[in-house]
Amino acid sequence: MVIESGLLARLEPLVDASRGKGVPLGVLMVGLQGLRELRIRSGYAAASELVERAGALLREALRPGDEVVELGRGDFAVLLPNLRDGQHALLAAARLLRQFEQPVVADGQPVLASVAVGIAMCPEHADQPDRLCRQAEQAMLMARHEPDRMRLCGDFPVAPGIDPADLLAAIHAGQLEMHLQPVLDIRRKAVIGAEALARWTHPVRGVVSPAVFVPVAENSGMISQFTRWAINASLQHAAEARAQGLALTISMNLSATAFAERGLVEQILGALRLWDAAPRDLVVEVTETAIVADLQRGAVQLKRLNAEGIRVSIDDFGVGNASVAYLKQFPATEMKIDQSFVTHMLGDLRSMQLVKAMIGFAHTMGMRVVAEGVEDTDTLQALADLNCNLAQGYGIGRPQPAAEFIAEFARNR
Incomplete structure (x- = not known):
């Protein structure tokens, strides 16, 4: 121009x-x-x-x-x-x-x-x-x-020359892969699930950060292709784990743009049938921003998923600008407390009080709680004392390629 x-x-x-x-x-x-x-x-x-x-x-x-x-x-x-x-x-x-x-x-x-x-x-x-x-x-x-x-x-890291054509080629060429980060049941001291995290290693440019390629997908009209890949990759690994007799729940993030796409529910239900995966194998994570962008339509979509047995999680709770009034319509079964509250809570009384309040609030609303950003055993013990249900973070385990994660999960079960 x-x-x-x-x-x-x-x-x-x-x-x-x-x-x-x-x-x-x-x-x-x-x-x-x-x-x-x-x-x-x-x-x-x-x-x-x-x-x-x-x-x-x-x-x-x-x-x-x-x-x-x-x-x-x-x-x-x-x-x-x-x-x-x-x-x-x-x-x-x-x-x-x-x-x-x-x-x-x-x-x-x-x-x-x-x-x-x-x-x-x-x-x-x-x-x-x-x-x-x-x-x-x-x-x-x-x-x-x-x-x-x-x-x-x-x-943030920016990879030069990334455009929608690069990402589309990556999806079709199998350059994207799913890594899994463990989710720990605090009371049982056992890993019971994992969060699915997309990774991209370009053959020329090397590692491309999700902070770069996810916005490319969102802003180029390619979010449908990317979301379809993410859904199928997540459920494929859930099915692989179940085929080995492993009870592994996979949590999958949906961006605000993906959440607004038509046919999302049908896409997820179709992928469950394709991979013969059980609805209980999947947790759909949606941020507060995505929820309030179109609350009425979003509530209808997620109620349909919830009715099929798929759990719904509010991701990064506490950092959005949403009012908790949306919870009257929103069928959440899980709340994820953002790592900005959890990581330094032992040295910050206000953060500790907020985490305690959020856990109590979630339990009152009938939701289980996942604490993100757990990096040491002292924080994990403090969360146990606060009756938090689940935890994830580098202190529990870093993301690793899905096949390696499942093999290690099988050895340690």
């Missing part, structure tokens, strides 16, 4: 100057969410004016010499030459986000704009305009799921 080529042309001298002087350059990608909904609700004039006002607000918050480039579709690039470091760029991103804390008047009505900011630094993250912009866009996609709505590229 002309706009994107104009951006790259404008970036070229800034990148050259950054490399030549050794002074960092920041590229921020700023994205407005909800424009389509606003157009439907309030009309095209309101959406157009919101984009115009957003550009003005961004320019108001910048230093002399900084630039805003409108990319269309509610996306903007912000160019910040002569920064100190990534933290300086994060401060700039926070300043931009504060511009949208109050409603923006668009076509005579107040609109609370939802904005996400991704940041990439030259030369730290890339020293070519195209690559720098793509790094910042990747960070922006991930920022949408962050509580503070901003993300610095260096916070």
